[in-house]
Amino acid sequence: MVVSLEIVYTCIFIIMQTQNVTHIFQDVLDELYQIHLPSKHPFFSRLALFPLEKLRSPDLLGEIYLRYQAACHATRVMVYFIPHLNSPALRVRKLRIISDDDSLSDGNTHHYQLSRAFANMGAKLVIQDEEFGSLDELQKVLDPTTANFVSLVKNIYPQSLGPWCVIEMFAHDWMQALMNALAHSFPLIKQEEYFAECFDQKVEERHAQEAKELTSMILDDSPKLLLPTIEGARIMASELDRFWSGLENLLQDNK
Numbered sequence: 395m396v397v398s399l400e401i402v403y404t405c406i407f408i409i410m411q412t413q414n415v416t417h418i419f420q421d422v423l424d425e426l427y428q429i430h431l432p433s434k435h436p437f438f439s440r441l442a443l444f445p446l447e448k449l450r451s452p453d454l455l456g457e458i459y460l461r462y463q464a465a466c467h468a469t470r471v472m473v474y475f476i477p478h479l480n481s482p483a484l485r486v487r488k489l490r491i492i493s494d495d496d497s498l499s500d501g502n503t504h505h506y507q508l509s510r511a512f513a514n515m516g517a518k519l520v521i522q523d524e525e526f527g528s529l530d531e532l533q534k535v536l537d538p539t540t541a542n543f544v545s546l547v548k549n550i551y552p553q554s555l556g557p558w559c560v561i562e563m564f565a566h567d568w569m570q571a572l573m574n575a576l577a578h579s580f581p582l583i584k585q586e587e588y589f590a591e592c593f594d595q596k597v598e599e600r601h602a603q604e605a606k607e608l609t610s611m612i613l614d615d616s617p618k619l620l621l622p623t624i625e626g627a628r629i630m631a632s633e634l635d636r637f638w639s640g641l642e643n644l645l646q647d648n649k
Contacts, residue, residue: 415617416610422624423563423606430631432568437642441575444645449579454648455517458641461540462572463508465637467526468544469561470505472551476558478612478619491604494597507588515580539640546633554619555609556626562605564634566598 432438441449448454479488509523526532529548533541550557573589584590592598613620 415613415620419609419613419620419623420606422627423559426560426627426631427563430564430635432564432634432638433571435635435638435642437638437645438571438575440642440645441572442578444579444649446579448648450516451648452516452518454644455512455515456520457644459509459512459517459519460521460535461537461637461641461644463505463512463526464532464536464540465543465547466508467505467532468529468547469551469558471529472547473558475552476555477552478555478616479608484608484611487604487608491601494601502587504588504592507586507591511583511586511588514586515576515583537640537644539636539643543633543637543640546629550626550629554622554626555605555612556623556628557630559602559605559609559623560627560630560634562598562601564631566593566602568638569593569598 473488473492476488479485505526506523509519513519521535529544533544536544547557569589569592573583576583609623613623
């Protein structure tokens with residue numbers, strides 16, 4: 395049975411004293427998943443139906459890339475700062491997730507894979523890979539909606555594990571939705587490493603499971619963290635919706 399956020403907030407002090415803290419958090423995640431699942435956002439259906447001759451505009455593709463890469467970059471940067479995973483064993487598990495995104499063994503990180511995918515579609519990449527650095531500096535070249543999202547990620551990731559859980563929980567869904575939408579105009583997109591490698595190796599699905607397991611461990615040990623964790627998850631899910639709406643508005647402006 396899904397527990398509503400209102401019930402959670404009303405009963406928070408009782409919940410903190412029970413052994414069901416992680417069950418409550420999982421119910422909240424399930425509710426957020428049903429409400430905010432990225433693939434349900436109209437941006438993706440609008441992208442799939444967007445006129446081919448207009449979507450192939452290097453400037454439009456470049457702007458979609460800039461916004462999407464900036465949002466992903468922010469979450470990759472800030473995963474280094476997620477809290478509470480401080481013991482040696484927890485740091486090792488956190489490092490494995492970071493390594494999947496930023497492994498330097500061959501330099502073929504998700505960031506570079508994504509930029510190549512958009513370059514292969516003909517996007518005009520006005521910001522080069524190594525210019526994605528400081529989040530404060532990056533915000534200066536972004537549209538207001540994406541800049542706000544990047545700012546939020548920077549500020550909220552260090553506060554609780556909730557925002558991280560939401561991003562990891564939704565990543566597989568939005569990547570699949572993005573790939574399928576772009577495939578209407580760019581069929582070869584499904585062969586790009588950014589998508590194919592991630593899906594073949596179930597990278598984001600593993601990350602989602604690990605994020606939930608680690609957060610459950612922390613909440614079991616510190617039930618008082620439940621409320622800020624839930625609040626962080628709720629805020630992140632809502633702001634992710636706003637980010638997709640910004641991309642939808644971009645398409646609307648270029649129709």
